[in-house]
Amino acid sequence: MSQSSSITLTQCSRTFAGGHVALKPLDLHVEAGETLVLLGPSGCGKTTTLRIISGLERPDPGGRVHFGERDVTALPIEKRDVGMVFQNYALFPNMNVADNITYGLRIQKLSRAEIDRRLAEVLEMVDLKGYAERSIAALSGGQKQRVALARAIAVRPRVLLFDEPLAALDAKLRDRLRLEIGALLRELGITAVYVTHDQDEAMALGDRIAVMQAGRIAQLGTPREIYHQPANAFVADFIGAVNRLEVQTQAADGTFCVPGGTLRAPHLAKAATLYCRPEDIQVVPIEKAQLKGRIIESVFLGQAQQLAVDTGNDTTLSVRVSSRREWPAGSEIGLMIPEQALFQPTAPGARAHG
Amino acid sequence: MSATLKQPFGAAFFDRHRCASHRAKLTTLIALVPALTLFAAFWLLPFSRLLLMGAEADRSSGVSAYLTLLTHRQYLISLATTVTLSLAVSVAAVAIAGFAGFFLARHRFAGQSLLVAILTFPLAFPGVVVGFLVIMLGGRQGALAQTSLWLFGERWVFAYSLFGLFIGYLYFSIPRVITTVMAACDNLDQSLEEAARSLGASHWRVMRDVIIPGIAPALLSTGAICFATSMGAFGTAFTLGTRLPILPLNIYGEFTNYANFAMAAALSVVLGLITWAALALARKLASNALGASV
Structure with missing residues (x-):
C-alpha cells in the first residue's frame, strides 16, 4: 500500500x-x-x-x-x-x-x-x-x-x-x-x-x-x-537458555570428552566449550546414554518439566522434558545430545556478518 | 488529592474496626479542637462581623453599603478597573512567562540556573519595593524619563498610572508563572511531542496541539493565582499612587480617611468573593483538564 x-x-x-x-x-x-x-x-x-x-x-x-x-x-x-x-x-x-x-x-x-x-x-x-x-x-x-x-x-x-x-x-x-x-x-x-x-x-x-x-x-x-x-x-x-559443556579432551574423530561422558560432534572444529539448547537434550536409558548425571532439581512448568542435571565436575545441564512423567530429584538419568544440536559460537566476541 | 478529600477522615479505619469507631470519632473530634478554635477565632468570627458590617448603612448614602457599592458609579468603576487590570496582568504574565518557562525547561545552557534565579528573584520583594522599582523605571526621575528627556526633550512618566501598576504587578507575577510552567514542562511526556513530530507536525503545531494542552492546567491555575494576587495587591499600588481607582486602595481610603467602616467591609467582601471565585474556577478547569488526560 x-x-x-x-x-x-x-x-x-x-x-x-x-x-x-x-x-x-x-x-x-x-x-x-x-x-x-x-x-x-x-x-x-x-x-x-x-x-x-x-x-x-x-x-x-x-x-x-x-x-x-x-x-x-x-x-x-x-x-x-x-x-x-x-x-x-x-x-x-x-x-x-x-x-x-x-x-x-x-x-x-x-x-x-x-x-x-x-x-x-x-x-x-x-x-x-x-x-x-x-x-x-x-x-x-x-x-x-x-x-x-x-x-x-x-x-x-x-x-x-x-x-x-x-x-x-x-x-x-x-x-x-x-x-x-x-x-x-x-x-x-x-x-x-x-x-x-x-x-x-x-x-x-x-x-x-x-x-x-x-x-x-x-x-x-x-x-x-x-x-x-x-x-x-x-x-x-x-537468546534462549543455553548449556555449556567444558571440553576436557578432544579426539581426532570428533569425539569430545565432557563432564559426565563423551559426545560426538565431527562437524565442530577444535572447541574448548560445546553449547546446546535445553530442549535438544534427550533422555535415554542409562545403558545407552552418552552422558550420565543426577537430577538435582525438577520443576514442573506445565508445558514441560525443567530439570537441572549434575553431570559432575561442577557442570549442571538444563534439560527440558515432557511433564507427563514424574522426574524425582535425586534420581540418576541418562542423556543424549544429537550431533547437530551441538554448536560453538562462530567467533567469540566478534561480529558475524554485517 | 480530591479522592482523599472526598473520603471522610479515617473511613477505612472505621470499616475495619467498627467497635472502636465511637472512641475513634471522639479522638478525631479532640484532635480537631485546636484547628476549629483557630478557625473560629481568626476567620469565622471576624469574617461574619465583616459580612454583617457591610450590610450596615453607608456614611454618605445612608443605605446599606452593599447596595451603595452596586449603585454608585465610583465604586463600580473601581471594581471594573481592578478586575480588568488583574485580568490583563494574568494574561500577559502567562503569555510572556509561559514561553520563557517553556524555553528554560527545554534548553540547557551555561548560566541557566543563574538566569532562573534572577528571573524568580522578584518573589522575594514586598509590594512596596516593587512599587519603588517601578518608580525607578517610569517615575519622574526614572530611567525612562531621563532617556526620553535626553532624546526628545520631554519626560516620559508612567509609574503613577494604571500602566505603572500593570508593570509592577507583571513584575511579581512573572516569576510565579515561570517556575510553574517549568515544572509542568518537565512533567510533560516527551514522547507525545515525538509522536506528533513523526506525523509531520511542525514546531508550532506541536506547541499548539501537544504542549499547550499539556500544560493548560498549570497555566490556568498559575494564571488564577496571578489574578488573585493582583486583585489584592496593596503595597505596590500604595507606593505608586493612593488616588488610583483600585479596590484595595478604596478599602484603605474608606476606613482610614472617611471612617466609613460599612463601605470598607462591603468592598472587602466583594474583593474576597471575586478572588475566591477565580481561584475556584481555575481549580475546577484545571482538574477537568487533568481528568481528561488520565
Whole structure:
C-alpha cells in the first residue's frame, strides 16, 4: 500500500554530551518491506539506533542515513515520513480515537472524504471499528497501543518504527498483540524496525534480528541463524537458555570428552566449550546414554518439566522434558545430545556478518 | 488529592474496626479542637462581623453599603478597573512567562540556573519595593524619563498610572508563572511531542496541539493565582499612587480617611468573593483538564 523504502545506516555512531558512547560506528541495511528487530539488553544502543533512523537523534558527524537512495541525515523526524509506535502509546490525551488517528492526515491537509476513508480503513485493520469517538482515557492498554499503531500507519509512512511497543502490556495481551502486529506488517509489506528486549517478540516478528551488545551489533541474521548458530557466547546466552559443556579432551574423530561422558560432534572444529539448547537434550536409558548425571532439581512448568542435571565436575545441564512423567530429584538419568544440536559460537566476541 | 478529600477522615479505619469507631470519632473530634478554635477565632468570627458590617448603612448614602457599592458609579468603576487590570496582568504574565518557562525547561545552557534565579528573584520583594522599582523605571526621575528627556526633550512618566501598576504587578507575577510552567514542562511526556513530530507536525503545531494542552492546567491555575494576587495587591499600588481607582486602595481610603467602616467591609467582601471565585474556577478547569488526560 505504501512506497516503502530501504534503510541504510553508514558509519552511524552516537556520543552523548559527557562522552558516553551509546553507539559505536554502525553499518546497517534494512531491505524495503523487511522487518528488522533490534534486540538487546537495556543500554545496548538499540533505542539510539532507532532514534537515529527516525530523525529524533542525529548521528555523530560522518554518519549517514539513507532511505532508499535519498540521504535523509539532515532531515528532522517531521520531514522523514516515518510512523512511530512508542512503549507508552504517546496518544494525545486531549483528542479522541478518531482525532488521534487522523492527526497526521489533517497535517497533510487531505480532503475530509479521504480522511474518513483512511480512518475507517485503519480502524478495521486494528480491529477497533466503532471506537472512533471514544476518549483515550476509556481505552485499555491493548486498545491504546492499537490506536497508536493505527495512527502510525494511517499516514502511510515509508518506514514504521517500534520502540518496545508491547513492554507495558501484560503477558497474555502481549502475545496476542504480537501476533496482530506480525500479521499487519506482513499484510502491509512495509519496512519496519522494531526495538525490543524480548527474545520471543524478536523471533516472532523479525525477518532478521540484530542482536546488540554494548553499542554494536553482536550478530545480524534470521531468527533461525541467531538461535541455532549464535555468533558468540553473549548472543547464545541472550537468546534462549543455553548449556555449556567444558571440553576436557578432544579426539581426532570428533569425539569430545565432557563432564559426565563423551559426545560426538565431527562437524565442530577444535572447541574448548560445546553449547546446546535445553530442549535438544534427550533422555535415554542409562545403558545407552552418552552422558550420565543426577537430577538435582525438577520443576514442573506445565508445558514441560525443567530439570537441572549434575553431570559432575561442577557442570549442571538444563534439560527440558515432557511433564507427563514424574522426574524425582535425586534420581540418576541418562542423556543424549544429537550431533547437530551441538554448536560453538562462530567467533567469540566478534561480529558475524554485517 | 480530591479522592482523599472526598473520603471522610479515617473511613477505612472505621470499616475495619467498627467497635472502636465511637472512641475513634471522639479522638478525631479532640484532635480537631485546636484547628476549629483557630478557625473560629481568626476567620469565622471576624469574617461574619465583616459580612454583617457591610450590610450596615453607608456614611454618605445612608443605605446599606452593599447596595451603595452596586449603585454608585465610583465604586463600580473601581471594581471594573481592578478586575480588568488583574485580568490583563494574568494574561500577559502567562503569555510572556509561559514561553520563557517553556524555553528554560527545554534548553540547557551555561548560566541557566543563574538566569532562573534572577528571573524568580522578584518573589522575594514586598509590594512596596516593587512599587519603588517601578518608580525607578517610569517615575519622574526614572530611567525612562531621563532617556526620553535626553532624546526628545520631554519626560516620559508612567509609574503613577494604571500602566505603572500593570508593570509592577507583571513584575511579581512573572516569576510565579515561570517556575510553574517549568515544572509542568518537565512533567510533560516527551514522547507525545515525538509522536506528533513523526506525523509531520511542525514546531508550532506541536506547541499548539501537544504542549499547550499539556500544560493548560498549570497555566490556568498559575494564571488564577496571578489574578488573585493582583486583585489584592496593596503595597505596590500604595507606593505608586493612593488616588488610583483600585479596590484595595478604596478599602484603605474608606476606613482610614472617611471612617466609613460599612463601605470598607462591603468592598472587602466583594474583593474576597471575586478572588475566591477565580481561584475556584481555575481549580475546577484545571482538574477537568487533568481528568481528561488520565
